[in-house]
């Protein structure tokens with residue numbers, strides 16, 4: 051295990067009932083990498099991502115985060131790790147409808163104990179970077195789909211995550227907005243953010259370093275592009 | 277922690293319609309609690325205060341002053357024998373050693389005053405009307421020093437009893453029933469042994485307590501002793517204590533030490549006290565029902581909020597918010613509702629009480645008053661507020677707990 055390995059999954063299995071969704075996945079991510087996971091619908095991509103992001107528990111296998119094994123029995127610790135180490139982006143933005151864009155971005159920072167003034171400045175900075183300078187005080191319903199997703203990206207970046215996990219981040223966007231999100235990902239990655247992105251759009255994988263293909267809960271192919 | 281506060285407060289103010297409805301329930305519950313407590317306790321406190329003012333705390337007395345053999349003796353002279361059981365029993369119908377009692381207990385640090393009575397029942401008539409009454413023979417000065425009866429006299433003519441041996445004071449309701457509207461009228465007192473005595477009404481007693489106002493007649497003790505043919509007799513000793521709560525203890529002690537029957541006010545007013553208790557239970561039940569309904573309202577609204585916000589809860593958990601945080605966020609909603617509802621309920625009840633105080637109506641029942649008798653104690657306001665917060669917190673806790681158990685992955689999987 052290299053010193054620059056951020057996350058490592060070892061023989062991850064997930065059973066629901068007696069249906070094996072994941073059948074022993076071995077997978078690791080290095081610092082600064084941009085990895086994409088592809089596969090048909092129902093192949094187990096989301097399930098894997100949830101486990102990598104400590105949102106779900108593997109039936110078998112181990113996860114190492116920065117070379118330390120994750121103890122899935124300690125719920126409180128898992129929550130802290132999610133807060134400090136991960137940024138999540140989903141197909142749906144999951145912004146809290148009562149809150150403004152700014153407040154939505156502040157929420158992970160407030161949990162981390164950042165004082166509200168600092169959190170506000172940082173949220174403003176992130177939203178500005180994502181081209182939402184004039185829209186920070188809008189509620190989610192006052193934003194377009196692409197803008198909503200960019201707010202969600204800003205929120206995922208709030209605590210400077212070790213790893214950005216994205217599950218079909220462009221699944222709900224038109225081609226122009228998809229393009230925009232991918233550009234943002236590339237820019238973030240070039241600045242050092244490590245990203246794992248699940249997608250079923252093959253052409254998006256061309257912008258990533260490595261493509262992992264899953265079929266029926268198993269990794270069937272791994273292609274390094276750079 | 278700060279995040280939880282922020283989220284909870286924002287949700288409360290952003291979800292205005294639900295918040296207002298939930299809070300309104302608490303406002304009404306709190307106000308009802310305060311106003312009802314104030315009215316019921318006001319009435320009860322007033323009654324007891326006045327009753328104790330006029331009746332004292334402990335009564336040492338002997339049973340019926342009426343001697344069954346007296347009328348027979350009038351006819352048959354000494355040829356009458358009264359058999360009171362197998363063995364002749366000495367009938368105690370007076371307190372012979374009242375001077376001793378007086379000097380002994382006057383020194384007790386918990387005894388504020390002692391007064392002596394001769395009490396007898398009889399009939400009072402005015403014109404063609406007749407009413408039964410309780411005649412209380414008093415030493416006017418001693419009575420007033422101990423029990424402040426002059427406070428309840430319409431004309432403040434207590435001194436007349438001392439100067440004018442034919443003077444009598446009537447309960448105002450008794451006077452009304454006899455058709456007497458003012459002082460100066462002559463009434464006829466019929467003693468138990470049939471003698472008639474003309475007396476002049478010099479004052480009226482108005483305590484507000486119907487029971488007393490419609491039966492009590494005060495005379496100078498010397499006069500009553502004459503009327504009843506009991507020279508120098510006393511059959512009731514009344515004690516005023518430092519604290520009303522001491523009465524049962526002292527009553528017991530007096531019974532033991534003097535051999536006479538002593539009754540605490542709690543015993544004398546047993547019937548009233550049990551009515552009061554029932555009254556309180558009814559009030560509490562009503563208030564409890566109101567609080568229950570508002571609690572249910574809060575429960576419903578928070579439960580709906582929680583179900584509606586499943587996705588938001590899931591994303592909060594994904595972002596690192598713990599079970600604890602989620603419980604706090606939603607039970608804090610309940611507490612906020614309780615605090616706002618409790619405060620508003622306090623203001624509302626204050627307004628209602630202020631308004632009730634200005635209302636003048638004739639109330640007549642156990643007591644007679646010209647308006648609502650309110651106990652404006654701050655403690656009802658405080659209790660109302662605490663109840664409001666407590667009920668709201670309890671009502672929101674289960675939904676908050678449920679919210680904390682949502683599994684983010686399940687929520688994400690269930691689709692948008």
Ligand SMILES: Nc1ncnc2c1ncn2[C@@H]1O[C@H](COP(=O)(O)OP(=O)(O)OP(=O)(O)O)[C@@H](O)[C@H]1O
Nearest residue numbers: 066071089090091092093094095096097098250689
């Ligand atoms: N709770 C569950 N109970 C039963 N089956 C489940 C459960 N969760 C997931 N599955 C199954 O596991 C398989 C993998 O699901 P997963 O969501 O990981 O697929 P995916 O690759 O993300 O698909 P998509 O591209 O459609 O999002 C599917 O066949 C799904 O039906």
Ligand SMILES: [Mg+2]
Nearest residue numbers: 095096097217
């Ligand atoms: Mg999926």
